[in-house]
Amino acid sequence: MNTMKKIAALMFLMLSLVMCKDKEDDMDDMAMNCASSMPVGEDYDLNLPFYSPNALIPTENPMKVASVNLGRHLFWEKRLSGDNTMSCGTCHIPSASFSDPSPTSVGIDGTFGTRNTMALINLVFQPIITWDGHQPDLESQSAAPVENVIEMHDLWVDVLVELEGDTLYERLFEEAYGSPCLDKERSRKSIAQFIRSMTSFNAKYDRAQYGPETFTPLEQLGLDIWNDEGGSPPEVPLGQQGADCFHCHSLATEIFTDNQFHNNGLDSVFTDLGQGGVTGNPAQYGRFKTPSLRNIEYTAPYMHDGRFQTLEEVVEHYNSGGHPSATVDPFMKFTVGGLQLSDQKKAALVAFMKALSDEEFITNPDFQDPF
DSSP states (O other): OHHHHHHHHHHHHHHHHHHHHHHHHHHHHHHHOOSOOOOOOOOOOOOOOOSSOOOOOOTSSSSSSSHHHHHHHHHGGGSSHHHSOOOHHHHHBBBSBBBBBSSSSSSSEEEEEOOOOOOOOSGGGSSOOOSSOOSSHHHHHHHHHOTTTTTTTOOOOHHHHHHOHHHHHHHHHHHHHHSSOOHHHHHHHHHHHHTTOOOOOOSHHHHHHHHHOOHHHHHHHHHHHHTTTTSOOSSSOOOOOOOGGTSSSSSGGGOOOOOOEEEEESSSSOSSSSSHHHHHOOOOGGBBEOOOTEEEEEEEEBTTTTOSSHHHHHHHHHHHTOOOTOOOOTTTTTTTOOOOOHHHHHHHHHHHHTTOHHHHOOOOOOEEEEE
């Protein structure tokens, strides 16, 4: 009899495992495989100024009005986190230009990350969207925080179970993709579209460069030395006593980033390898993406680890020349002696950077929490 019981128990266990596997497969199908993940409906108009860079929109994820709206709801949806307390917007705060005022953000379990939360601004023009380049595109990055154990610490299959049957999301998914089917692919594409819709070109800089306003004398000085080479002759034959900012934050890009990785002299010994930690290439140790400087006034603290609290500290870092290392960028060519900018020039740089602030962007109702 004991033998029969053992056989029956074993058969029951095997059947349970098969049923659980079938359920898991069903959940994976729901997470990954709706019939189509191509958005439908009216095209979304980014309404860009004539001087903006070219938008980088994947052909497999064209921007549509309905899918951008779906992405906005998912961006602010707290059910994407394991305990239903955190949305993407929790760490990407509108008043901080959709960054985080903390040096590093904290997840639902009280664990802090190691990087400063990047601002979500003008990413539709930027092929690199993380500090170290570990994500290939915005679609991948849009999905990642949900299952990151430090951040939202959930599973997409569980998220979709929670959202399944919610009449709001059934309607939003049907409007965006032609059917009410919910899956991870549609979700990440929609969140990426919403983030791409977040463009900013209404700072004083824009109105002074292309409109009726004028810079103050201090802002104009900041603009002038921004585009000048550092150093002075005869020590630096081509030196213009400038700030050397244009090499990585060129005005010509209109978003003030070269979309490249640089070691900007923060450390001589690295506690964070940056791009090199992803590639394993020692020549890339300590290199991080150049952030856009639009709305930089709102995005303190600064650098990949949030080490500087003010723009004045940032300017002083570059004025000092930074710290030498084996991978320090060639543009950081004043690690000995520094730029030796006057107090007036340092104040001018801060004034010019504040002219890149776009209050309309951080208060735009199209980007705010719809719930």
